Amino acid sequence: MRCPHPTAQKGQTEGTTRSASSVRGWTSSVRAERAAAPRPRWSPPGRSWRATGHDRISVRSPTPPPLPVPGAGLAPLVADRQVPGGNRSGRYSRRVSGATPRVRFSPAPTGYLHVGGARTALFNWLFARGCGGSFLLRIEDTDVERSRPELVLAILDSLRWLGLDWDEGPVHQSDRAERHREVVAQLLAAGAAYRCDCSQDQVRARAEERGGPPGYDGWCRDREVGPGEGVVVRFRTPDEGRTSFEDVVRGEVSFDHKVVEDFVIQRSSGAPMFVLANAVDDLDMAITHVIRGEDLLSATPKVLLVREALGASERPVFAHLPILVNDKRQKLSKRRDDVAVGDYRERGYLPEAMVNYLALLGWGPPDGIEIRPLGEIVERFRLEDVNQAPAFFDVEKLTHVNGVYLRSLPSSSFVGAARPFLEREPWASGGDGGDVDGNGEALEGFEAFARLAPLVQERVATLAEVPGMVDFLFLDEPVVDQGSWDKAMKPPADEILDATLAAYETAPWTSAALLASLRAVGEELGLSLRKAQAPVRVALTGRSVGPPLFESLEVLGRERSLARLRAARERL
RNA sequence: GCCCCCAUCGUCCAGCGGCCUAGGACGCCGCCCUUUCAAGGCGGCAACACGGGUUCGAAUCCCGUUGGGGGUGCCA
Numbered sequence: 331m332r333c334p335h336p337t338a339q340k341g342q343t344e345g346t347t348r349s350a351s352s353v354r355g356w357t358s359s360v361r362a363e364r365a366a367a368p369r370p371r372w373s374p375p376g377r378s379w380r381a382t383g384h385d386r387i388s389v390r391s392p393t394p395p396p397l398p399v400p401g402a403g404l405a406p407l408v409a410d411r412q413v414p415g416g417n418r419s420g421r422y423s424r425r426v427s428g429a430t431p432r433v434r435f436s437p438a439p440t441g442y443l444h445v446g447g448a449r450t451a452l453f454n455w456l457f458a459r460g461c462g463g464s465f466l467l468r469i470e471d472t473d474v475e476r477s478r479p480e481l482v483l484a485i486l487d488s489l490r491w492l493g494l495d496w497d498e499g500p501v502h503q504s505d506r507a508e509r510h511r512e513v514v515a516q517l518l519a520a521g522a523a524y525r526c527d528c529s530q531d532q533v534r535a536r537a538e539e540r541g542g543p544p545g546y547d548g549w550c551r552d553r554e555v556g557p558g559e560g561v562v563v564r565f566r567t568p569d570e571g572r573t574s575f576e577d578v579v580r581g582e583v584s585f586d587h588k589v590v591e592d593f594v595i596q597r598s599s600g601a602p603m604f605v606l607a608n609a610v611d612d613l614d615m616a617i618t619h620v621i622r623g624e625d626l627l628s629a630t631p632k633v634l635l636v637r638e639a640l641g642a643s644e645r646p647v648f649a650h651l652p653i654l655v656n657d658k659r660q661k662l663s664k665r666r667d668d669v670a671v672g673d674y675r676e677r678g679y680l681p682e683a684m685v686n687y688l689a690l691l692g693w694g695p696p697d698g699i700e701i702r703p704l705g706e707i708v709e710r711f712r713l714e715d716v717n718q719a720p721a722f723f724d725v726e727k728l729t730h731v732n733g734v735y736l737r738s739l740p741s742s743s744f745v746g747a748a749r750p751f752l753e754r755e756p757w758a759s760g761g762d763g764g765d766v767d768g769n770g771e772a773l774e775g776f777e778a779f780a781r782l783a784p785l786v787q788e789r790v791a792t793l794a795e796v797p798g799m800v801d802f803l804f805l806d807e808p809v810v811d812q813g814s815w816d817k818a819m820k821p822p823a824d825e826i827l828d829a830t831l832a833a834y835e836t837a838p839w840t841s842a843a844l845l846a847s848l849r850a851v852g853e854e855l856g857l858s859l860r861k862a863q864a865p866v867r868v869a870l871t872g873r874s875v876g877p878p879l880f881e882s883l884e885v886l887g888r889e890r891s892l893a894r895l896r897a898a899r900e901r902l
Numbered sequence: 903g904c905c906c907c908c909a910u911c912g913u914c915c916a917g918c919g920g921c922c923u924a925g926g927a928c929g930c931c932g933c934c935c936u937u938u939c940a941a942g943g944c945g946g947c948a949a950c951a952c953g954g955g956u957u958c959g960a961a962u963c964c965c966g967u968u969g970g971g972g973g974u975g976c977c978a
Contacts, residue, residue: 438978470978530976543904545974562976580907589905589974597976604978628906628973652908652971659970687914690927694915698926717915720971724913727928737941789940799939818938845937852937863937875939 431463433619434499435489436608438470439481443488444669445723446623446654446662449688453651454621455494456689456711466615467499472510472607488671492681493704501615503607510602513610513640514563514595522639523595526550527561545591563596565606565636573631578649579716585631593632605629609636612646621649621713624720625661649713652692655720662723674728678751678793683732691721701734733791744787745780748796752779755797757804778803778885785877799876803886808872808894815868819902823865825855827899830866831892839888841880848880869898 435451437443443451458465467489469482482500489496503510517523528549537544546564555561567590574584595606602610612620612633627650634645656667663669674684682704690700695710736744752758758775779786779800786799802808833847852862867879870891876882883891 436978440978473977541903543974545904560976583906585905591974594976599976601976603976608978623972624907625972626978629978650907655971657913661972690914692915694926696916698916700915700927719908721915722913724928727914730928733941785940788942791940848937859937861937867938873938877939879937 431458431461431618432466432616433458433463433621434466434468434612434615434617435494435496436468436470436611436622437485438473439478439485440664441481442484442670442672444662444664445671445674445688446669447485448488448492448494448671448684449654449691450621450623450651451489451494452492452685452688453649453693453711453713453716456708457619457621457713458497459708460711463618464497465494466501466617467496468501468611468615469499469503470604470607471502471504472507472602472604484672488675491675492671492685494685501611503602503611506607506611506614507601509614510607510610511596511600514602514606517565517595517636517639518563520639521566523563523565524551524592525555525557525561526564526592526594527555527558529560543589546593548592551592560598562594562598564592565595565632565639567592567635573634575630575634575645575648577627578647578713579652579718580627580650583627583630585628587631590631590635595636605632606636609633610640613637613640613642617646619647619649619713621651624650624653626650649716651716652718652720654691654723657722659720659722661720667723668725676794678795679728679732680735680747680793683728683735686735687728687731690727691723692716701731729791736790736793737788739787741780741784741787745776745783748779748783748786748793749776751793751796752776752800752804755801755804757801758797775804781885782877782881785881789877802871802873802876802882807897808870810868810872811874814872814874818864818868818874819898822855822857824899824902826851826857826862826865827869827895827902829854831895831899834883834888834892834895839884841878841884844880844883865898866895869895 433454435447435454437447437451455465457463467486469485471482482502486500514523518525526546526549528546533546533549534544536547536549540547550564551566568587570587572584572586573590574582577583593605594603596602608629609632611617630648630650637645654662656662660666668674671684675681685704686701686707689704689707689711693711693716694700695702695707696715697710736747739747782800782803786796790796790799829851830848833851834844837843837847848862848866849859852859855862863879864874867876868874870879870882870886886894
């Protein structure tokens with residue numbers, strides 16, 4: 331059972347110490363069952379799996395349905411316990427009484443989607459898709475000064491590229507400002523919040539003075555500050571007790587109220603703060619499972635406190651995913667690290683590979699088969715199997731995964747996927763060329779590439795590597811790599827070239843015949859084919875590495891090939 | 903400083919008290935295949951942070967230490 335979780339805990343703030351048994355006990359019984367389940371077998375990548383992958387999942391047009399009426403209350407989230415020994419998928423019902431799971435991905439509009447966000451979005455999506463729940467999108471743009479509408483476009487674009495389709499939204503928090511103000515007023519009226527006119531400098535100064543921990547000291551709690559310039563609204567945090575909650579990936583987490591300061595819920599501008607908007611919107615949107623980064627773990631008690639103050643009787647299930655880190659094991663950052671999903675797209679990674687790799691950060695399939703269609707990942711993904719330690723975003727492994735996907739592509743798809751990467755090269759003009767009929771007529775540009783594609787395909791790990799491998803098909807003269815030239819064009823390169831030239835004048839223009847001829851040339855000179863092909867390859871492509879030589883010759887055609895051999899011979 | 907979280911090969915994951923002489927994957931090294939380079943095949947190197955407990959038995963449970971990270975904003 332992947333989903334509905336034994337959810338919702340009743341509110342439990344004042345020092346309630348709840349045992350972890352509900353979730354843990356449930357978890358282990360499921361684990362035991364999983365261990366007993368038959369091991370699924372590896373299904374080889376190929377056409378069929380592509381069809382079963384997320385290709386099939388269509389991106390629904392995001393038409394925002396109306397939000398539930400504010401204050402209408404949450405559907406109960408408590409999962410029904412079912413009699414053990416029920417269906418294969420688990421001992422607990424898929425059903426959450428009264429509500430299907432609803433999760434959301436709620437990025438801030440930063441202008442692009444970064445890999446950490448993508449991973450969070452993916453895990454939400456996997457969870458939702460795995461249990462028939464809904465995956466919603468919400469843009470957390472309460473900070474008006476920092477958000478502009480166009481900044482969300484790139485995020486949506488990357489999400490679509492990855493195939494993470496959403497069922498509702500995107501809801502913009504900025505559109506809900508009125509609702510947020512209403513809630514703040516409500517909290518104010520109830521005495522759960524108060525106005526504060528302390529400047530940030532004052533707050534800091536007092537903190538230093540008392541030598542205690544930085545943070546707000548409650549100065550304005552009873553000063554009855556009225557509305558005005560520079561006045562914020564703060565939430566009144568309980569002085570006693572603690573807020574505890576059961577986190578699906580971490581077990582019980584607990585915060586003493588003493589360390590939760592009276593936080594700002596409304597800016598002096600009247601705009602709501604993150605915690606307030608987040609709590610209110612999750613409530614109004616009837617979010618049942620909050621799956622987000624661990625960096626938000628310490629914001630959770632605040633959210634819970636706000637919900638409680640609003641009279642919410644149920645809590646969502648929380649799952650704080652381990653953060654993604656760089657090689658120094660610090661949180662991935664925009665400044666130091668390559669984090670934009672869009673950049674990986676530009677660098678020749680396939681969305682399927684990206685998503686597959688991302689699923690492996692903080693989670694692993696029970697059968698150990700890491701590279702597989704998304705549909706199979708959906709079937710196997712379970713929130714409670716997410717592990718707790720930060721994960722290093724390893725581009726090398728991503729690249730490997732990408733290579734596997736690239737190789738498994740039908741040739742025509744590979745050609746199509748590579749085309750944009752070719753087209754951004756200055757030399758890649760169209761070219762329709764002739765055909766190859768054994769008479770050595772030339773194919774040009776893309777057509778030649780298409781012919782060679784299957785051989786190129788298994789030699790690249792990213793699409794960005796393609797141009798460098800096939801440029802000689804497009805260029806009139808190959809770009810000569812000096813290192814390759816120096817290495818290959820030593821004696822007896824002259825003899826090889828001369829003999830090859832002679833042989834190729836008349837040889838049938840097929841890769842097999844071309845191979846046989848060069849082998850014969852080599853034998854005559856007492857050279858292995860390995861040695862003999864080197865000067866020919868460099869003459870033809872400009873490089874010492876590349877696609878198989880004889881197919882390249884064939885596709886390039888007799889005239890162009892001979893011209894290059896002659897040119898190289900003259901340069902010697 | 904304070905709060906919270908985390909800790910198995912270099913990296914990602916497996917491990918749920920005996921099946922562990924700790925398994926898989928990436929990377930790395932070697933060999934094979936081979937027209938270059940890949941791919942593929944075979945093999946190898948490589949980890950339970952430390953110290954106490956609990957137990958007949960601990961990588962697995964508990965406590966502590968150390969180390970790392972996150973948070974501590976009128977950012978999210």
